[in-house]
Amino acid sequence: MIDLTAFNPPTIAALGKFFKDAAKVNRPNLKPGAYDVDVEVLAQVSATVTVGKNYTQRFVNKAQPWNIIYVLLEQLNTERAAAGKVGIDMAALVKMAAALDPKLAEKAKMDAEAEAEKLKAPTKRPANGKVIIRGGLKGATL
Numbered sequence: 594m595i596d597l598t599a600f601n602p603p604t605i606a607a608l609g610k611f612f613k614d615a616a617k618v619n620r621p622n623l624k625p626g627a628y629d630v631d632v633e634v635l636a637q638v639s640a641t642v643t644v645g646k647n648y649t650q651r652f653v654n655k656a657q658p659w660n661i662i663y664v665l666l667e668q669l670n671t672e673r674a675a676a677g678k679v680g681i682d683m684a685a686l687v688k689m690a691a692a693l694d695p696k697l698a699e700k701a702k703m704d705a706e707a708e709a710e711k712l713k714a715p716t717k718r719p720a721n722g723k724v725i726i727r728g729g730l731k732g733a734t735l
Contacts, residue, residue, distance in 0.1 A: 603642040610726045611638070640728025652716040661705060 597605060670680040 603640075604638065606642050606724055607638050607640040607726050607728065608636070611640075611730050634733060636733040637731040638728070639731045640726055643725045643727075645722030645724070647722050648720055649717045650720045651713045652718070658705070 600608075666681055666683075666686075673680055
């Protein structure tokens, strides 16, 4: 077995992309089953590999509007039930939302986004720069 890590990183990146692209195109032709593969491939690669600078990114905000609404309704219904009151009427709630002053809705959105920013602030993590590969296999034989 050949140690593929012995190739330089740009060569492996280019080969990986070209083979991944080909595998994706040919996936519909791969039928269920087990396959033994023992093949020798000779390939000529011509590509430009560009690697961007590393950067810091934040996790995606998972507190989406419908998630917030669900949690809010659950919390209100729990509190109302504890006080011996009937839960929130969804139909009435939707009618009230339709008649809501857009400025109030915008303020609620801004408040929620500010809170989401507080959650995301400590979630920064390092990320590798984007790798762009242009070119292709000039020839390959099996």
